Amino acid sequence: MGDISEKITEMQGYKLHVIETDKYKTNTIVWRMKAPLTKKDVTKRALLPQVLQSSSANYPTTTKLRSYLDDLYGATLYVDLSKKGEYHVISFLIEIANEKFLTDPTPLLEKGFELLAEILLHPNASGNAFDRETVEKEKRTQKQRIQSVYDDKMRYSNVRLIEEMCKGEPYALQVHGDAAEVEAITPDSLYEYYQKALAEDEMNLYVIGDVKEAEVKAFAEELLKFETRTPKQAEDLRVSQKSDVNEVKEQQDVKQGKLNIGYRTNISYGGPDYFTLQVFNGIFGGFAHSKLFINVREKASLAYYAASRLESHKGLLMVMSGIDNKNYDQAVKIIREQMEAMRKGDFTEEEIEQTKAVIKNQILETIDTSRGLLELLYHNVIAKTNIGIETWLSEMQKATREDIIAVGNKINLDTIYFLTGTEAGQ
Structure with missing residues (x-):
């Protein structure tokens, strides 16, 4: 366990965390963005990563993007949303084979970085609006995601406990947002939120695997640049104790x-x-x-x-x-x-x-x-x-x-x- 050391570097607009280890068969690149949970943004924010991972400027359909991943020796890309305290966290995860084990000299780690930059910075959008068809397709899926909580009574009762317990606190908001608010999201309003998130979120990039810190830093420096920011912090809530249960x-x-x-x-x-x-x-x-x-x-x-x-x-x-x-x-x-x-x-x-x-x-x-x-x-x-x-x-x-x-x-x-x-x- 002593081999796990995290090297952290302040980059332009985000922090880079490199964990050099030969413990895993693949190299993992994870981009995390966090912002305070708010009722105003939670539903748009939950939709955003789904739209970004669905297609991009160079791979304008999901089929093209997935087929490119297959070309990278079966690399995987997936997104995840979570609530951590009063924060809403978006994750993009790319897992890619370690090029050392391949016979051909494909620079896979670099390709992984290029893919992350493509998804984050070159979306399937034009004129300050995401591709309409993609947005509509992902909105339908988002409604199903929110509905699925109601269908699974174990999850539903946990969500309801939190809604009742944390009334009036951001933590009461559901991670996938509010079904009633999905419909109103437009390709333009989502794009506007995308720009806001990239300008204001606290962003961290993790690279874990059999990698060299200097090389990772060089790729990150070249491909991922953002405005410097002071990320918004969630308000420190002091919840008063209830006199009755x-x-x-x-x-x-x-x-x-x-x-x-x-x-x-x-x-x-x-x-x-x-x-x-x-x-x-x-x-x-x-x-x-x-x-x-x-x-x-x-x-x-x-x-x-x-x-x-x-x-x-x-x-x-x-x-x-x-x-x-x-x-x-x-x-x-x-x-x-x-x-x-x-x-x-x-x-x-x-x-x-x-x-x-x-x-x-x-x-x-x-x-x-x-x-x-x-x-x-x-x-x-x-x-x-x-x-x-x-x-x-x-x-x-x-x-x-x-x-x-x-x-x-x-x-x-x-x-x-x-x-x-x-x-x-x-």
Whole structure:
């Protein structure tokens, strides 16, 4: 693990991160753009990367662009959208074979850079408007993406919990935007937003693989130049603690009830309690050996599934479970009891050690892929920290029973959301 060192250079309008490693078979180029989540822009922003990756000036149809990728020894290009705290993050990812392993001398890394520059800077557009047909096609897909959340009740109940819990906060916005706002986007308005994003976003370029920093820098310098900027920061929200727990029940035609519970941890990524919080969550609900899994699912047979996860940049801990509608009160009670048990220190040294071992394995597995490594490193951009993987692991190992109990006592129950079926007469 010692071979992972990140070299960061300030380029024109963005930061370049080079990770030289021969650990992976391919070289990965990832472009990330982040901006504060806003209701005004979220839907346009979600559409933008889809339009950019669909075609470009030199490859004006999706077929032509994909066929060019095949010519590059099956390179892959894909885009991704995520919410991290109050930020909306766009990613473009290109994975390309390492040219060292090829018999012909194609300069693949350079071609990967050229492709990224093509997608970002030479879109399929004319006269300050994107190609109309492309925009309309991607708008239809975007509506389907937003709809698919409603069709998947597990995802839907998680989205609804966040909407209820974070009302009035940017984090309540959905990552793919609002279905009602898709139609109004035009090729011109999207192009205008594209120019704004390239001028204002905080931008980072990651190159991970068997590469030489000097060569990467030369390609980046030549092909990717942007205006210098001071990126907009999200407002630092201080959310006041609710005096009452917000309880929301919603009825739909579902066979299995979805019970999602949201806590505020009051701890965010990189803060002094952050690594202990990871251990806390692991014992509470993060893994198969944790309290929620054993007590709610196995011993009480109350849930089809029960687990918890953290949103580290927003300071949330969310419990997700699937239950029979009639078991609502009992399930809420037993989940709350598990949190209480954590606060009282009702866990063993063995559970602490087991959890640390599982977290360590998880991190090592994560960095087995270049994408996983990138995710871990990018936390530092969001949180303005500089935590390496070694630090991550050593700090987490230091968490003591007292630390874990102290973290539990900072966590507040905020919202209980229940998606229930109609048949139980509730």
